[in-house]
Amino acid sequence: MLSWTDVDFDRQRVTLRIVNSKTRKPRVFPFRYDPRLKALLRRQQEHTRSWERAHSSLHVVTSVFHYRGQPIGKLRNSWKRACARAGLEGRLVHDFRRTAVRNLIRAGVPQGVAMKITGHETDHVFRRYLIIDEEMLAQAIGQKAEFLDESK
Numbered sequence: 001m002l003s004w005t006d007v008d009f010d011r012q013r014v015t016l017r018i019v020n021s022k023t024r025k026p027r028v029f030p031f032r033y034d035p036r037l038k039a040l041l042r043r044q045q046e047h048t049r050s051w052e053r054a055h056s057s058l059h060v061v062t063s064v065f066h067y068r069g070q071p072i073g074k075l076r077n078s079w080k081r082a083c084a085r086a087g088l089e090g091r092l093v094h095d096f097r098r099t100a101v102r103n104l105i106r107a108g109v110p111q112g113v114a115m116k117i118t119g120h121e122t123d124h125v126f127r128r129y130l131i132i133d134e135e136m137l138a139q140a141i142g143q144k145a146e147f148l149d150e151s152k
Contacts, residue, residue: 001071002064004048007041014041027119094129101129106136 006015012032031037063071072078083091104114120126
């Protein structure tokens with residue numbers, strides 16, 4: 001569970017504490033260069049504050065992501081309901097981890113840095129998440145063509 005104490009807007013980073021991590025090692029996600037992530041966290045903060053104002057007699061909400069002021073319990077059940085409401089049935093949480101791996105590599109982030117961000121400790125498992133699709137192949141061919149054109 002991500003708590004508001006894990007979000008540091010001054011230092012512009014999110015800290016995943018040991019209990020939130022599969023490897024039991026804390027990780028840091030700086031968001032100073034990602035305006036979309038910063039905006040998402042600010043919107044969620046405003047949503048939380050708005051909920052607290054409307055329900056002031058209850059309690060302070062400590063969870064970044066909550067349902068009616070309560071921490072999201074079982075992620076699997078909440079995930080299924082959210083996907084159904086969004087018309088995305090059958091999606092897995094790990095689909096987004098795969099997407100993150102692919103996007104980091106496509107953006108030119110070195111594999112070691114991408115592994116730190118995604119929490120992968122071995123190259124073998126990281127490569128399992130890096131699903132090479134036709135678009136990645138097409139981009140590689142395009143990069144090769146640009147290289148050859150520039151080398152003339």
